[in-house]
Amino acid sequence: MTHHDQHGHSQGGVHAHISSTGMYVTIFFVLMICTILTYAVSTIDLGAFNFVVAIGIAVFKASLVILYFMHVKWSQILTKLAVVVAVIFLLILLLLTATDYTSRNWLPDQPGWEKHQVLR
């Protein structure tokens, strides 16, 4: 454990958190267990919940990678903000697309619109 406090203004080095090998290996094993869990759950028929569970586990795995492997847990506030903004932008993209897709059928069919039988 070394604590140099030479974080000066003119020179000085880089202050950054250094995680232990044990922590990285722990996160690795949690990711592996989650992968096995993802596969195990997919073999059980939960109906629509299969999708929810798979995405839920994937989001949890991605969060672990972002926080620990990508060091965001110890990053400066601006970096954390960039990560949150990325998530918000992605949600805007996906949710606004979803509002369009789900509300299409609320309108009566317009002349010229072709009906196509879709495999469901």
Added chain:
Amino acid sequence: MSDTNTMAVAHPLPEEHVAHQFHDAQQQYESGNLGMWLFLLTEVMFFGGMFGAYAVYRAWSPEAFKLAAATTNVPLGAFNTVVLIVSSLTMALAVQSAQLGKQKRLQLMLVLTMIFGAAFLGVKAVEYSEKWHHHHVPGLNWQWEGEGPREVQILFCLYFAMTGMHAIHMVVGFGIMLWLLMTARRGVYTASYYNPVEISGLYWHFVDIVWIFLFPLLYLI
């Protein structure tokens, strides 16, 4: 999590590593990090468009998704998921080695990361050739005897677009690792200057995260 064995260190930085526009090494380090995250933000939107298309077409024809997913090779996809997580671990340890100034360990971890990255691409090539063999390549070699050829074909288009763009990112990542290894062998990276290793690691982990979502969406459900 066992965070107890962590430490904050600071090392004097050779002056030549601080570019003139930065106040000090810390500002340079944080600016580089933030810049990489802004690039990753654009990458999130890039892949996000394809995930959006996936969501719409999945809602459009869920049955075709089940038919298409049933043709994917789950053991190979699972193997590749494990390979990528291992490569993320070696990448994280490469950054840690650079932070601690362990030159040999840094080079070893970069080589391991490249080996796992290459293994991933090799398995992907096997999967693609399987798809070609079964005539499941839209536009080039397409034949579907079962139900809903039109809907299923769209899903295979998404499969190739998403895994293909991911594979291209892997190839780019492999090139970055090669460059890091060559510069690391010259001893460029020290405990006080390792920004390139760290932000290349961010890229590698991002590509891993994309696959974390692709595997269940394209293979399992």
